Structure formats: C-alpha cells, structure tokens
Amino acid sequence: MTFYEELKAKGYTRRQFLKFCGIMGAMMGLRQTGVAQIVEALDTKERVHVIWEHFQECTCCSESFIRASHPLVGKILLELLSLDYDDLLMAAAGRVAEETKEASIKKHYGKYILCVEGSIPTGSYGYCTLGGRSAREIFDEEARGAAAIIAWGNCACSGCVQGAHPNPTKARPVHKLISGKPVINVQGCPPIADVMAGVITYYITFGRIPELDGMGRPKMFYARRIHDTCYRRAFFDAGLFVQSFDDENAKKGYCLYYMGCKGPNTYNSCGIIKWNDSVSYPIQSGHPCIGCAEPGYFDQEPFYEHLPSVPGIGIEATADKIGAAATVATLAGVSVHAVVTNIQKRKLIENNTEFPVKEDEVDGI
Amino acid sequence: MKIRRRNLREVYVWQLPVRFFHWINAAAIVVLCITGYIIGDPPAIQSNAEAIHSYWFGYVRLTHLAVGMIFVVNLLFRLYWAFAGNRFARWNNFVPLTRAQWRSIFKTLRVDILLLTDKPVYDIGHNSLAATTYLGLFILSIIQATTGFMMMFVTTNNIMEPVTTWGLQHLGGFFIVRQIHHILMWAFILFMIIHVYLVFYHDYIERNGIASSMIGGWKFIRADVMDDYEKKIKRNRPDDSDPCDEPHE
CATH class of the missing domain: 4.10.480.10 (Cytochrome-c3 hydrogenase, C-terminal domain)
Incomplete structure (x- = not known):
C-alpha cells in the first residue's frame, strides 16, 4: 500500500494530504516542483518499512516525534511509515512482537530503515537487554539488513548522558559500531519533531539519504x-x-x-x-x-558557564582559574629566579671575574 | 665612575624584517589575548541604549578577527624569512637537529635557568634553548590560528569554509575547538611573562644590549667571543655567504 492509499483508508482527504506535502516541502526548503515530487512519491511509492529500536535512552526522541508541531503532521507522520516494530508504540508484546519483527526483517531484507534511539552499551550486555538478547547483538543483526540507519537523538549520535564521562556502560553511538551503511545522525536531545519528520519524508521522496555534514547530520537542518x-x-x-x-x-x-x-x-x-x-x-x-x-x-558542565570544569584535579576549576594560577606561579617563579640570580651571579654582575672564552666555545649556528 | 675593561664589538644580528615581525607579533598577541579574553568572558558593560545604537561587542570581535589575520600573515612572512634571512634568522636555529644544539640547550638550562654556574653561555643570536621554545611558540601559533579560523569561518561564504568546517566537525565540534583555543591563550600569556623576564635577565647579566637589540638590530658582543665565532663559521662553512657577514661600517 502506498502512503496515500493508507491515508485515504484512514479517512484523510486529498486536500489534507497535499497540505502535508506542502508543509514538508517548505520544511526541507524545496521549491514548488519539489513539493510535486513529494506528492508523487507519497502517492505512488510503497511505504517504507521501519524497525525502530530503543536502547539506552529516555524515549524523549519518540516523545518529540509523536508531537510534530502541525496537528496534521502529527497525525499523519506515523502513517508515513510502516512501523513494523517499535517496542514502545506497538500494541503487540512478547513473542508476537518479536516474531513480527523477524518476519519483517526477512521480508524486506536490504530495504527497511533501522531507526535507533539510544546508545548501545559495549560493556556488560546486562546494561541493556531486550527479550534476552543484548542490545549490541540486536543492533548488529538488524543493521546488517538495513538500507539505511537513522540515529535519533544525541544518545544514538554521540552517546549523550550515558556516554558522558566516565561512561560506565561503555555506551557507544551508532556510527562507531557500524561501517559501510549510511547513518543519518539526527542530533538533539531530543531532535526537533519536524526535523525528524523532514528527514523521513526526504528519504521517502527521493529514495536516498539527505546530504550530510562532517558529523553525519543532515545539512538542511544542521547547516x-x-x-x-x-x-x-x-x-x-x-x-x-x-x-x-x-x-x-x-x-x-x-x-x-x-x-x-x-x-x-x-x-x-x-x-x-x-x-x-x-x-x-x-x-x-x-x-x-x-x-x-x-x-x-x-x-x-556546568551548563551556565562557557568553560567546562576540568576533571581529575579534585577541585572545581576551569581553564581560566588554572591559567590565572599558572600565571601567578610563573610570576612568583621569575621573581625567585631574579633574587637567586643576584646571589649566584654576583661575581658576574660585579665584574669581578674574568670568563675567558675557550677555543670553540661559542654556541649558535 | 665604573668603566668596563673588555673590548666589545657591535654585531648586526636582527635584520629589519625580523624586528618588524617581532613587534607586530608582540602587539598582535597582546591585543588578541585581551580581546579574546573579553570575548570569552564579556564584562558587564551595560547601558539603557537600544541594541541598534550599540555594537561594542561586535567591534571587540572585529578587532580580534582582524588582528588575528595580521598575526597569521605576519607569521607566514616570518616563515618565509626563515629561509631568506641571515644566519640568525634562519630556520635551522629553531629546530634542534644537531648534537651541538642539544648540548647548548642543556648548557643554557644549567647556566641560565638553574643558575648553577657563574660563567655565561656565549651566543650571538638566539641561544638554543630560546630558539627551541620559539619553535614551540610557532607551533602553538599555528594551532591557535587553525582553531581560530575554524570558529571564524563557520556559516560564512569564505573560500576556506568547507575545509575549516570539515576540520571543526572532525575534531569533535565547537566545544573542543573552543577549549583548545582558549587554553592555548594562557600558554601565550605564560610565554610572554617568561620571555620578557629572560630578556631583562640576559640584559642585566650579560650586558650585551639584548633588550635594545630588538629595536636597533645591533648587539654588543665581546671581541674574543666574536673572534671565536667567526673562526668557527669559517671552519664549518667556508663558502657560506651571509648578509650578516658583510661589514657594516
């Protein structure tokens, strides 16, 4: 079923559908013909199958996603995808849910999108286990068959809270654990809902991932x-x-x-x-x-200052405090040096001694 | 009245471009440190004026960026002069590649830093320890300029923007680049303190006019020291012609 057919079946009008396409086009900064491309894509292409995984995270990305700003977008967005598996949102549970996922992976192997929320622990698998399997194992298996991976939020993109020092679970972001697959980092904690919608719409419309910057973030939203x-x-x-x-x-x-x-x-x-x-x-x-x-x-940290505290020296200290302390220490050092110079080198200063130059003693090039 | 006994010769050590470089560099570093610190931690200069009538923070940033450009161009010029200048300005003074240079570094550490002996180290140009720290300062300057450009060019149309943004993002984003830039500022401040102190120190101890030599270019070198040095040059590099060897009468 195409996206539009799905919407029609749910009772949306053509007008609402076009409105949605218009909003998305504007979001992505496309021109008018681009909007027509969106309409055509959503009209004719099959819905994209999505496996949505939750690892070490707080679900704030999902919370954000289902609250996409425009009411129409909010309603339609979840219809945009064939969300085959999302352990947070799906009605099924337990074995049924897992079987659905396996069937979907098998059927759409190489074509589905893997959406990852949360970082993946590489320490003990006990930190994050779903259905008796470790997050790493699940991720590796699902990533293998994915056409592209979307890393939602800072956890999946760079580790966020769990990845912060000292990182007890050895949490790793998605792009560090996989190579050879396109990974879209949709950054933010959480990402803006409309940005999430825009990324997905772009993928469906153009059949490829958007242009990414040096950190794997879509340029159209993170430039x-x-x-x-x-x-x-x-x-x-x-x-x-x-x-x-x-x-x-x-x-x-x-x-x-x-x-x-x-x-x-x-x-x-x-x-x-x-x-x-x-x-x-x-x-x-x-x-x-x-x-x-x-x-x-x-x-x-702290969030309310520009320079972070320097970890590992026990006291709260920013680079500026350390720099100022080093300056004072240096000033004290040169003062001491000046005093000692006057004592140690008094003969030289008083001109009391001859220091004849020996053969070949002068340095320099 | 006290009069010194020894014969001194005047030696032209720092060429005009070296002196220009030095003072432009010094002024630029001072201005960059001050404006940079203000940018990092702006003082509470408040007024009731509307924002449209005020632009002081913009001007501070403009100064920082413009002087930063001068700093970089000046540095590039000095890099050129390291190959075009006289023997005291040449690059091999600053890169400790020879055993003699390392020996001289340790000697200088013993004599001038640890103050273990009265007898001075005889140098005409830079002493090897100082020259090596200038290499360090040069590397710091390059890092400082690079991180500065990374932050300066983001979201501009500058021709270097793609490269600097690529660098910024591959280093791990603004936070880390900004921190490097900020922490290195302190390295420059510490350098300035020690540098100025040591100039005073050498002028006081060795009385070779090292402080004023960066203004006029001439140093007073003991005649016997200079003789020894000239002998050494003639022996090591007989074909070496250097603008410094030309007699200045």
Missing part, C-alpha cells in the same frame, strides 16, 4: 548554528548580556551568552523551526542553550 539564526543575536553584537536570571536584562530579553549559552557552539535549527508548534525555543524562553545537538555536551 547553521543556533547563534546564526538567534533572534537575540543583535544583543550579542551590542554587548548587552543577561548577568543573572532575575535581573532587569533578563526581563528585557538580552543575549544569554554570559549565562553560558552554547548557541554559538551548536548546529541546530531551533532558531528557525522552533519547538511545540513553533511556539518557542529555549533561548526565547529565557534559558541559555545547553548545546544538546553537539557531541559530548554533557561533559561541558
């Missing part, structure tokens, strides 16, 4: 930093910063850079697409960006 699209950017350039969360400047909506905003460090489209029906995004709500779409953002 610019939040800083570049932030509506508070003018305050940044003007040097008007919020100094504390309860001050007058916060009320005025000044730039949150001083409060540790990671917007200048983070590639995402929060500033454009925004969240929850495009209502707002963290910075608009007065909170600095924590950089959740960048690898290793959890190791960049």
Whole structure:
C-alpha cells in the first residue's frame, strides 16, 4: 500500500494530504516542483518499512516525534511509515512482537530503515537487554539488513548522558559500531519533531539519504548554528548580556551568552523551526542553550558557564582559574629566579671575574 | 665612575624584517589575548541604549578577527624569512637537529635557568634553548590560528569554509575547538611573562644590549667571543655567504 492509499483508508482527504506535502516541502526548503515530487512519491511509492529500536535512552526522541508541531503532521507522520516494530508504540508484546519483527526483517531484507534511539552499551550486555538478547547483538543483526540507519537523538549520535564521562556502560553511538551503511545522525536531545519528520519524508521522496555534514547530520537542518539564526543575536553584537536570571536584562530579553549559552557552539535549527508548534525555543524562553545537538555536551558542565570544569584535579576549576594560577606561579617563579640570580651571579654582575672564552666555545649556528 | 675593561664589538644580528615581525607579533598577541579574553568572558558593560545604537561587542570581535589575520600573515612572512634571512634568522636555529644544539640547550638550562654556574653561555643570536621554545611558540601559533579560523569561518561564504568546517566537525565540534583555543591563550600569556623576564635577565647579566637589540638590530658582543665565532663559521662553512657577514661600517 502506498502512503496515500493508507491515508485515504484512514479517512484523510486529498486536500489534507497535499497540505502535508506542502508543509514538508517548505520544511526541507524545496521549491514548488519539489513539493510535486513529494506528492508523487507519497502517492505512488510503497511505504517504507521501519524497525525502530530503543536502547539506552529516555524515549524523549519518540516523545518529540509523536508531537510534530502541525496537528496534521502529527497525525499523519506515523502513517508515513510502516512501523513494523517499535517496542514502545506497538500494541503487540512478547513473542508476537518479536516474531513480527523477524518476519519483517526477512521480508524486506536490504530495504527497511533501522531507526535507533539510544546508545548501545559495549560493556556488560546486562546494561541493556531486550527479550534476552543484548542490545549490541540486536543492533548488529538488524543493521546488517538495513538500507539505511537513522540515529535519533544525541544518545544514538554521540552517546549523550550515558556516554558522558566516565561512561560506565561503555555506551557507544551508532556510527562507531557500524561501517559501510549510511547513518543519518539526527542530533538533539531530543531532535526537533519536524526535523525528524523532514528527514523521513526526504528519504521517502527521493529514495536516498539527505546530504550530510562532517558529523553525519543532515545539512538542511544542521547547516547553521543556533547563534546564526538567534533572534537575540543583535544583543550579542551590542554587548548587552543577561548577568543573572532575575535581573532587569533578563526581563528585557538580552543575549544569554554570559549565562553560558552554547548557541554559538551548536548546529541546530531551533532558531528557525522552533519547538511545540513553533511556539518557542529555549533561548526565547529565557534559558541559555545547553548545546544538546553537539557531541559530548554533557561533559561541558556546568551548563551556565562557557568553560567546562576540568576533571581529575579534585577541585572545581576551569581553564581560566588554572591559567590565572599558572600565571601567578610563573610570576612568583621569575621573581625567585631574579633574587637567586643576584646571589649566584654576583661575581658576574660585579665584574669581578674574568670568563675567558675557550677555543670553540661559542654556541649558535 | 665604573668603566668596563673588555673590548666589545657591535654585531648586526636582527635584520629589519625580523624586528618588524617581532613587534607586530608582540602587539598582535597582546591585543588578541585581551580581546579574546573579553570575548570569552564579556564584562558587564551595560547601558539603557537600544541594541541598534550599540555594537561594542561586535567591534571587540572585529578587532580580534582582524588582528588575528595580521598575526597569521605576519607569521607566514616570518616563515618565509626563515629561509631568506641571515644566519640568525634562519630556520635551522629553531629546530634542534644537531648534537651541538642539544648540548647548548642543556648548557643554557644549567647556566641560565638553574643558575648553577657563574660563567655565561656565549651566543650571538638566539641561544638554543630560546630558539627551541620559539619553535614551540610557532607551533602553538599555528594551532591557535587553525582553531581560530575554524570558529571564524563557520556559516560564512569564505573560500576556506568547507575545509575549516570539515576540520571543526572532525575534531569533535565547537566545544573542543573552543577549549583548545582558549587554553592555548594562557600558554601565550605564560610565554610572554617568561620571555620578557629572560630578556631583562640576559640584559642585566650579560650586558650585551639584548633588550635594545630588538629595536636597533645591533648587539654588543665581546671581541674574543666574536673572534671565536667567526673562526668557527669559517671552519664549518667556508663558502657560506651571509648578509650578516658583510661589514657594516
């Protein structure tokens, strides 16, 4: 069954279908002919079969996904896919669910998309086991037959919380565990719902994965930093910063850079697409960006400062504090050196001794 | 009145391009450290003016980026001069490849850093230890410039953008690049303190005019030291002609 047939059977009108295609086209930044391509693809192509796995994660990606902003998108999105297996959303359970999955993998071998939510532990398999099998085993098996793998969220893309120092479960992101398969990293914690929808729609429409950047993220959504699209950017350039969360400047909506905003460090489209029906995004709500779409953002604590604490020396210390301490130590060192020089080299300073040059004693090239 | 006994010869050591490089580099590093620190931790300069009337943070960044460019071009020029300059400016001063250089490094450590003996190390140009630290500084500068470009060119149309963004993303993103850039700033600050102190130290101990030599280019070298050095050059590299060997009368 094609996507459109599925929708028709569910009682959607042609008009609603076209509206959805239009929204998706606009999301991906296609021109009008591109929208027609989406319509045609969804009209004629068979739905893409999807196996959706949950490993070490909090399901916030799924939560985000089923709350795609536009109500129409929200409703339609799950119809877009033939979600053959998703242990979170499916009605079946236990052996029935597993059998469905196996059947689907066998039937659509080499054609289905594997969606992975969560990181995969490479330490003890006991950290994440489903149906008696380790996450690694399940992943390896399913990845083998997948046409492409979509890594949802920071866990699957770069390890997120579980992968943060000291990483007790040895959590690894998807792209570190597989090679030879296209992996789309849809970054964020969670990713923006519309971005997730856009990635899937793109794949269905064009039959290939979108263009990716150096970190495997789709360029159409992750080509610019939040800083570049932030509506508070003018305050940044003007040097008007919020100094504390309860001050007058916060009320005025000044730039949150001083409060540790990671917007200048983070590639995402929060500033454009925004969240929850495009209502707002963290910075608009007065909170600095924590950089959740960048690898290793959890190791960049504290969130409200720009420089992370340096781990391993016991005390809370940022590079600046260490640098200042090193500067003081150096100043003290040269002062001591100056004093000792005056004692040790007094003969030289007083000109009391001759230091004749021996044959061939001068250095240098 | 105290008068020194020894005969001194004036030796032209630092050519004009070397001196220009030095002071441009010094000024650039100071400006870059100050503006860089402000960018990393902006002071609370607030006013009631609308954002549209104010751009001070933008100007700080502009200064940092523009001076950064000067810093890089200056560095590239010095790289050229390491092959075109006189014997004291040449690249092999800075790369410790010979046993003699290593011996000199350890000697300098004993004499000038650990202060174990009165007798000075005789050098005309850089001493080997200093020259090696300048190589380190040069490498740091390249890292600093590279990480700076990585952050500067993102989401611009600059011709280097694809390369720098590729580098940025393959290094692990902004966080790590930004940290490297920031931490290395402190390395430059520590270098400046030690460098300036040691210039004072050498000027005080050896009285060869090392501090003013970076302004005028001339050093006062003991005649016997210079004789020994000239003998050594003539023996080791008889065909070597160097602008420094030309007599300056």
